[in-house]
Amino acid sequence: MKKSSSLKIRLPTLVLVLEVIIIALYAVFVTYDENADAKLQNNETNPMDNSLYRDYPYFADVQVMIFVGFGCLLAFFRFYGFGGMVFNFLTATFAIQWAILMQGFFQFYYDGKIHLGVINLVNAEFACAVVLISFGAVLGKTSPVQLLVMASLEIPIFAVTEWAITKYIRINDAGGTILIHLFACYFGLGVTFVLYRPSLNDGHAKEITSYHSDILSVMGTLFLWVFWPSFNSALTFKGDDQHRAILHTFIGLSSSTITAFALSALFNKRGKLTMADIQNVTLAGGVTVGASVDMMISPVAAYALGVMGCTACFFGYKYLSPFMARRMRIQDQCGIHNLHGLTGIISATAGICAILLATEETYGPSLYQTFSHRAPPEGDPQLLELQKLIPGLNPGLGRTAQEQALYQVAAVLITIAASAAGGLLTGLVMKFPSLASPSDEDCFDDELFFDMPSDFASIELLKVYAVTAVSC
Template sequence: MPPQYSPSLRLRLPLLAFLLETIFILLFVFFVKIDHHEQVHTKFDRKTFMRSYAEFQDVHVMIFMGFGFLATFLVRYGFSGSGFNMLVAAMSIQWAILMNGFLLPQRHYSREIYVNLKSLIEAELCAASALVAMGAVHGKTNPVQLQLLAMVEVTGFVVSQWILRTLLHADPLYSIMLLHIFGALFGVMVSWVLHREGIKPQHEKEKTDRRSGLFSMLGMLFLWMFWPSFNSALVYHWDRGLKLTVIYGTYLSLAVSVVIAMSISMLFSSKGKINMVHVQSSALSGGVAIGVAMTAVHAPWVAMMIGFCAALLSTLGFRYMKSHMLFAFECHDTCGVLNVHAIPGILGWLAHLLLQLTSTESTIAVQFAVHHIFVLLITVCMSMVMGTATGLFLKWSFWRSQQDRKCFDDQAFWEFPNLVEQK
């Protein structure tokens, strides 16, 4: 039953924000240092640093502008979609720096956490997993709940990486790219626990128009253009062959995804027209899939086939799965993260498995397959269990969830000068 009181967060949001920032600052005082070993004295070092900084900027634009504008597709949720994205990303990056430093230290002989471009990129990728999870509950949660969701999600994702790297000795580059699967399933489970009848079959404010759709398309373009940097940012510069392979493969996969997303959207439309929501989301599915499989993809045609299959499954999922998920499982996925991130991510995992098996001896293939399956099972189980627990925690009435009629509406949290009453 929806709450009957006003969803004012006057005390809760500032108190939580001040508390978290105070804790972060104190932890940074005692544990975090600037990495002065990242020398830029020689010409080679300066070139390496500038290339790393350019990739960092690309990922930075994706996190704050790409995901931010992409979430503005709801006609009355533009302020919240972009504003809460910035709030959650800023909080998540700080927490991810600390969590990565404590659990995944680069220098095992020191207790200090060193900040450099690599650690910042890793933190932003962890924040991306939180933003993916947030996409499933957009419009149905307040900023206090979103901050708490992000803190738990980043913690769970870093812990899952620690388990994969420590117990299964998984490749760090491969394990961090599982962020799409972890974040999507985490968010879907939170949305399932927080489900409310007031948004079924479709909330009256859950709609888009030409202006909001154009802003969302702008966010998609930022993500689409910079996704090669997103996938290749953590590949070492001295491994030039792998880095170029990842960049070119990601670009080709994304290019195919655009063509297939538009084609499938028109083919399965009752009026034979392209659905902009399908294009905004499914055009990115190739980048998600190739990101998980990138260390095993060495041929351009393989990258293109992965993009083809990812866009096909993603667009069909948007066309049919979202409504069926709501009716069959009472799970409302606002941004369709299951179709954009989870399904293409699992497709990329399967492609990685098959490609590795074809190039591995039969005696080792079974061991590799079992190892690969355990990596996925641990990721899926941890994301779903932690997502369910987080949903139960956020369901507590103390966090003041907005009323059903205030879902997908900026007026619950933002000032509008034309609506201010003089007192």
């Protein structure tokens, strides 16, 4: 059994193939964008106007979320801390470089080249977040080879969906609720559906946390919590739109956090707090405000969204996840359906309400900037009027609020369909026998893929002591 999970040939071979492809594509297609190309600077360029200074702070914040935040959060298993943190590192690193190419072809391609700047990296980080969320559904049950395969398929499927929705459906989704959270969630559920392991429904001896792994995981939560406003606002319009996105995310997270504590104590048999709630449910507000994060929803609405998202997420963990595992063959290891799916649907619904309620009275002429598809189309005299009030306003599609709302609904449905189908397909590929998939017994155990320090054995030993010597 151990032989079949050796990474010796499989991982290097796959990495080599991917690197050769990436190098070839980089060599042929990738060049600098106008903010990074020395030749395009001239005597009217002000270096401090470089897009770098607008984008890099948000990029750096999201980097911390992806590598440190996710990394620590996923290290919550007692015997799978290396796996959680290190496979997150590997998967994220690969996903970003792959997304630079895939999104590049769809979004940053002109004159026969992908034009690269920090803004592409920000977009690639979001694509990477999609993969890492999906990863949460199969944490502890997949080899790094499988994860790389998953990333190499999920990124292009995501890039196509993103491009189709951005180009043809055209939606408002500043915080990425629809495109990031819903896509990631249903893709991950699709994968885990295919990789169903019946024997794990009865629990696994190693599916437990430790005192230190729980603390580490809370640290991950805190890093995600702190920088989530940057995540939700990185791609909004600059100025007041971004300002609101930061306020709403902060407020939503705050109300969601204290609600999570209350629910955790209320539904615990002994009136104690459960660490898994604090690690996950506290974050629900960040997703729930996403789809309307840049709109004039008012601070109290952001607060209420945080409470609602948190509540849905909490009961999802409590009732829906076990149900899905037993009845629907969907083993959602980290409960991504609760933290990203349920909250995502609430968020998308709230976004639609916000769109329907948006009026010029509330937004002023900025309405046509925040809801850019409602701006009058090219050639419409009304556009010229508006451009006097908002210099540089882009022509839109002249949609009404109702039309835009329908497009939002369409986007939700298309995203769920595309991601679930993509996830099922990807799950099938991940089942190929040569991808070093761990046996049921070896799940949630670092031993399988890592050279372990000698105290690891004694950590397992501790459990025996604890069980035999103490009646907890």
